[in-house]
Amino acid sequence: MYPGSFDPITLGHHDIVLRSLRLVDRVIVAVAETATQEKRALFDLDERIELLEDVYRDEPRVTIASFRGLLVDFARAADASIIIRGLRAVSDFEYEFQMALMNRSLSPDIEVIFMTPANRYTFLSSSLVREVARLNGDVSAFVHPIVLEAIKRRVPAKEAGG
Amino acid sequence: MYPGSFDPITLGHHDIVLRSLRLVDRVIVAVAETATQEKRALFDLDERIELLEDVYRDEPRVTIASFRGLLVDFARAADASIIIRGLRAVSDFEYEFQMALMNRSLSPDIEVIFMTPANRYTFLSSSLVREVARLNGDVSAFVHPIVLEAIKRRVPAKEAGG
Amino acid sequence: MYPGSFDPITLGHHDIVLRSLRLVDRVIVAVAETATQEKRALFDLDERIELLEDVYRDEPRVTIASFRGLLVDFARAADASIIIRGLRAVSDFEYEFQMALMNRSLSPDIEVIFMTPANRYTFLSSSLVREVARLNGDVSAFVHPIVLEAIKRRVPAKEAGG
Amino acid sequence: MYPGSFDPITLGHHDIVLRSLRLVDRVIVAVAETATQEKRALFDLDERIELLEDVYRDEPRVTIASFRGLLVDFARAADASIIIRGLRAVSDFEYEFQMALMNRSLSPDIEVIFMTPANRYTFLSSSLVREVARLNGDVSAFVHPIVLEAIKRRVPAKEAGG
Amino acid sequence: MYPGSFDPITLGHHDIVLRSLRLVDRVIVAVAETATQEKRALFDLDERIELLEDVYRDEPRVTIASFRGLLVDFARAADASIIIRGLRAVSDFEYEFQMALMNRSLSPDIEVIFMTPANRYTFLSSSLVREVARLNGDVSAFVHPIVLEAIKRRVPAKEAGG
Amino acid sequence: MYPGSFDPITLGHHDIVLRSLRLVDRVIVAVAETATQEKRALFDLDERIELLEDVYRDEPRVTIASFRGLLVDFARAADASIIIRGLRAVSDFEYEFQMALMNRSLSPDIEVIFMTPANRYTFLSSSLVREVARLNGDVSAFVHPIVLEAIKRRVPAKEAGG
Numbered sequence: 001m002y003p004g005s006f007d008p009i010t011l012g013h014h015d016i017v018l019r020s021l022r023l024v025d026r027v028i029v030a031v032a033e034t035a036t037q038e039k040r041a042l043f044d045l046d047e048r049i050e051l052l053e054d055v056y057r058d059e060p061r062v063t064i065a066s067f068r069g070l071l072v073d074f075a076r077a078a079d080a081s082i083i084i085r086g087l088r089a090v091s092d093f094e095y096e097f098q099m100a101l102m103n104r105s106l107s108p109d110i111e112v113i114f115m116t117p118a119n120r121y122t123f124l125s126s127s128l129v130r131e132v133a134r135l136n137g138d139v140s141a142f143v144h145p146i147v148l149e150a151i152k153r154r155v156p157a158k159e160a161g162g
Numbered sequence: 163m164y165p166g167s168f169d170p171i172t173l174g175h176h177d178i179v180l181r182s183l184r185l186v187d188r189v190i191v192a193v194a195e196t197a198t199q200e201k202r203a204l205f206d207l208d209e210r211i212e213l214l215e216d217v218y219r220d221e222p223r224v225t226i227a228s229f230r231g232l233l234v235d236f237a238r239a240a241d242a243s244i245i246i247r248g249l250r251a252v253s254d255f256e257y258e259f260q261m262a263l264m265n266r267s268l269s270p271d272i273e274v275i276f277m278t279p280a281n282r283y284t285f286l287s288s289s290l291v292r293e294v295a296r297l298n299g300d301v302s303a304f305v306h307p308i309v310l311e312a313i314k315r316r317v318p319a320k321e322a323g324g
Numbered sequence: 325m326y327p328g329s330f331d332p333i334t335l336g337h338h339d340i341v342l343r344s345l346r347l348v349d350r351v352i353v354a355v356a357e358t359a360t361q362e363k364r365a366l367f368d369l370d371e372r373i374e375l376l377e378d379v380y381r382d383e384p385r386v387t388i389a390s391f392r393g394l395l396v397d398f399a400r401a402a403d404a405s406i407i408i409r410g411l412r413a414v415s416d417f418e419y420e421f422q423m424a425l426m427n428r429s430l431s432p433d434i435e436v437i438f439m440t441p442a443n444r445y446t447f448l449s450s451s452l453v454r455e456v457a458r459l460n461g462d463v464s465a466f467v468h469p470i471v472l473e474a475i476k477r478r479v480p481a482k483e484a485g486g
Numbered sequence: 487m488y489p490g491s492f493d494p495i496t497l498g499h500h501d502i503v504l505r506s507l508r509l510v511d512r513v514i515v516a517v518a519e520t521a522t523q524e525k526r527a528l529f530d531l532d533e534r535i536e537l538l539e540d541v542y543r544d545e546p547r548v549t550i551a552s553f554r555g556l557l558v559d560f561a562r563a564a565d566a567s568i569i570i571r572g573l574r575a576v577s578d579f580e581y582e583f584q585m586a587l588m589n590r591s592l593s594p595d596i597e598v599i600f601m602t603p604a605n606r607y608t609f610l611s612s613s614l615v616r617e618v619a620r621l622n623g624d625v626s627a628f629v630h631p632i633v634l635e636a637i638k639r640r641v642p643a644k645e646a647g648g
Numbered sequence: 649m650y651p652g653s654f655d656p657i658t659l660g661h662h663d664i665v666l667r668s669l670r671l672v673d674r675v676i677v678a679v680a681e682t683a684t685q686e687k688r689a690l691f692d693l694d695e696r697i698e699l700l701e702d703v704y705r706d707e708p709r710v711t712i713a714s715f716r717g718l719l720v721d722f723a724r725a726a727d728a729s730i731i732i733r734g735l736r737a738v739s740d741f742e743y744e745f746q747m748a749l750m751n752r753s754l755s756p757d758i759e760v761i762f763m764t765p766a767n768r769y770t771f772l773s774s775s776l777v778r779e780v781a782r783l784n785g786d787v788s789a790f791v792h793p794i795v796l797e798a799i800k801r802r803v804p805a806k807e808a809g810g
Numbered sequence: 811m812y813p814g815s816f817d818p819i820t821l822g823h824h825d826i827v828l829r830s831l832r833l834v835d836r837v838i839v840a841v842a843e844t845a846t847q848e849k850r851a852l853f854d855l856d857e858r859i860e861l862l863e864d865v866y867r868d869e870p871r872v873t874i875a876s877f878r879g880l881l882v883d884f885a886r887a888a889d890a891s892i893i894i895r896g897l898r899a900v901s902d903f904e905y906e907f908q909m910a911l912m913n914r915s916l917s918p919d920i921e922v923i924f925m926t927p928a929n930r931y932t933f934l935s936s937s938l939v940r941e942v943a944r945l946n947g948d949v950s951a952f953v954h955p956i957v958l959e960a961i962k963r964r965v966p967a968k969e970a971g972g
Contacts, residue, residue: 097285119587135394783878
């Protein structure tokens with residue numbers, strides 16, 4: 001299980017999904033519903049799920065799901081024994097470490113493992129993509145073409161640029 | 163003086179209070195009023211103070227107070243010469259370090275000292291407890307029984323879990 | 325170009341501007357418009373620009389500007405080839421590093437360089453100044469006299485302190 | 487494959503091995519020969535391997551090996567597609583991150599994943615165990631009984647303590 | 649008890665000693681003998697103790713001692729219930745945190761507290777002082793006059809500088 | 811001035827040199843003599859200088875030099891007013907920050923600025939290159955062809971690999 005807010009999925013997330021498929025048979029990309037209620041969201045829950053389903057349409061080993069409530073409860077219900085998290089930087093690490101220890105305390109039978117995306121994606125984050133997209137910057141190097149199209153529909157390029 | 167937002171007090175905070183009592187004669191647990199106005203609060207100022215008073219009812223060396231305005235002004239008014247802060251992680255440290263230097267700049271006669279909670283509480287924070295509690299997770303390992311009861315009254319367990 | 329939100333400019337920012345003038349001929353202090361819409365702002369965009377113009381009234385090599393849209397687009401439009409950023413702490417560093425790599429990806433011809441303020445300002449930040457000022461603390465050691473006057477007009481000292 | 491210097495194996499390492507066995511079928515604990523030439527070593531290569539073999543005598547899914555040369559070359563030769571590393575703290579993370587990116591650059595087909603030991607072992611390291619053991623401190627809470635016996639033979643308790 | 653290697657004591661250490669005296673009645677500055685055997689040492693154990701005794705000659709509340717073996721054993725033998733450590737930076741913090749948890753595990757009745765030196769000393773360390781001194785740099789701003797004299801005798805200024 | 815140990819110069823260093831040339835007219839790549847006496851060195855001082863001179867043979871704006879003594883003294887003697895340092899990671903940052911503040915204390919007229927190499931070099935370091943080279947790994951992606959040849963002469967590939 002690879003949980004997150006995916007607003008939107010970046011090429012960094014995508015890279016982690018592809019790497020995960022080399023380790024495990026099946027990956028559930030799980031969108032946290034609680035994370036979709038932020039006021040600075042770009043896509044709502046249904047849109048995020050639709051984008052993820054489009055991106056992984058031809059990959060039968062990837063399932064898309066959403067969950068509310070505790071991640072570990074959903075993982076157990078979905079029969080997932082491994083939670084995969086991406087690590088890019090020290091600030092990621094501290095938060096993820098705290099969450100991993102809390103999740104282990106809540107559910108000792110589920111293991112959290114960390115993976116790093118390709119070096120060229122280590123500076124990428126959904127929030128940076130949202131920010132650049134909102135300012136009409138070019139995010140084509142950071143997201144899947146399907147997501148790029150959705151962003152363009154959501155944030156129409158201004159006539160006179162930036 | 164041990165200042166914080168205490169929404170709610172965790173076993174990590176409690177551990178720091180108990181350790182402080184081995185160093186100093188008297189500890190003032192001071193709830194910052196400004197910190198109680200966040201929209202994601204679980205307990206309001208009066209409830210936090212009531213919970214703290216219940217937890218330390220039998221410990222005459224612990225006093226509960228609230229303050230508005232600058233911490234160092236309140237510390238001076240309360241005749242407290244030491245401010246105690248807990249440290250769990252690097253991100254804590256950076257913020258606390260910055261605050262300690264600012265406080266020292268504002269009031270050179272008050273000293274800030276840092277203590278670490280027991281290892282089993284290093285991943286705990288009030289915000290994690292609030293988040294898990296709101297998702298109906300079990301926080302009994304993280305808070306005092308008195309606080310657990312208050313959380314259960316505040317966030318009733320749902321019928322069908324999660 | 326030295327971009328930021330400057331709400332308000334601190335002596336740490338000022339120190340970076342003075343140091344920059346030893347490296348380059350001309351510095352554009354650029355206020356990000358998007359950063360001025362936060363609800364916890366102390367000064368609005370026009371006020372920030374006015375304060376900056378007052379502070380640098382006698383320094384012809386410093387220009388004040390504001391921008392909306394992407395920083396790199398504005399830098400290119402203003403013919404600035406260097407973006408200067410201040411570094412105080414590890415948490416600064418991680419965020420700045422991510423932004424620098426993103427900006428380089430968006431615009432490879434603009435270089436980001438980092439400078440550190442004088443040691444006595446390493447704990448200073450605009451948000452700390454705002455917080456202390458709102459609590460009627462004395463910020464005269466942290467901001468330029470012109471800014472201090474503006475803060476006093478904005479946050480009148482209470483009669484009985486704190 | 488779980489590589490390291492294991493001088494000696496701690497309960498933190500042991501915890502990672504046990505957790506790994508829940509994810510993969512077979513774990514090769516691989517002692518780096520180059521790491522055994524430090525002058526502050528407690529056990530030499532043969533002793534480390536012997537201790538590891540004793541600790542995992544009854545666990546057929548764990549194999550002990552040593553390697554010289556590049557880790558990724560050995561992993562490939564041993565047909566291991568996953569390298570497991572433990573993460574305890576930020577300083578670990580930075581070094582491991584650098585190594586993971588270097589290894590990926592040298593051998594893109596081998597994936598590095600990170601796991602965290604149980605919370606009670608997050609402060610443990612082989613070097614701390616060696617240091618405490620050399621000063622005749624009690625390390626029984628930090629190492630396997632088999633390792634404890636070996637340490638006692640190596641560092642006899644002094645008559646008059648510390 | 650304030651333990652360290654003190655090769656040599658810097659104004660940062662001195663600042664922590666002075667601050668400690670505001671919190672506790674009596675401070676034992678304890679030089680670790682094991683730390684004196686490094687090949688890059690500037691002063692040997694006896695010299696460090698002599699320098700410390702000179703610096704605190706007129707401060708009866710400061711005692712100088714040296715110890716071998718475990719710090720917590722020495723603290724207990726010296727009837728010290730508090731170990732004081734200075735914190736300057738994140739890298740300090742991680743190491744100190746690990747040591748504090750190890751010491752607590754070895755001796756739960758001794759508490760470690762952390763203090764920060766004055767802002768102007770946050771970049772100072774004994775190793776930096778040694779390095780600058782060996783290169784004939786001016787360290788008068790970083791050490792006590794007594795220590796400065798000892799350094800000058802140890803590292804005579806070269807004729808032609810640098 | 812761009813100081814370092816350069817044992818050997820990596821493509822990350824090279825990238826910083828090229829970026830520096832966009833900011834300043836002339837760069838002195840300065841090899842610290844004190845850094846050449848480590849026992850784990852791959853190239854000695856003369857070899858490092860020779861390699862650097864070969865790499866920058868066709869770039870008249872780059873000068874190679876070596877220095878002993880304090881960096882700031884050498885910078886002043888060479889009439890360099892800016893010291894350039896590369897930043898890759900948090901651990902770099904802390905050390906560099908400490909050094910920058912020390913250098914500024916020793917010589918307030920010399921400014922230290924930080925630059926980041928291209929993203930693909932953020933995990934590179936001379937020590938990693940040395941380690942991989944010694945283990946007969948392929949470092950062609952990390953160093954200039956001239957340096958690669960020198961490494962091959964220094965560390966002949968073994969017959970049977972690894």
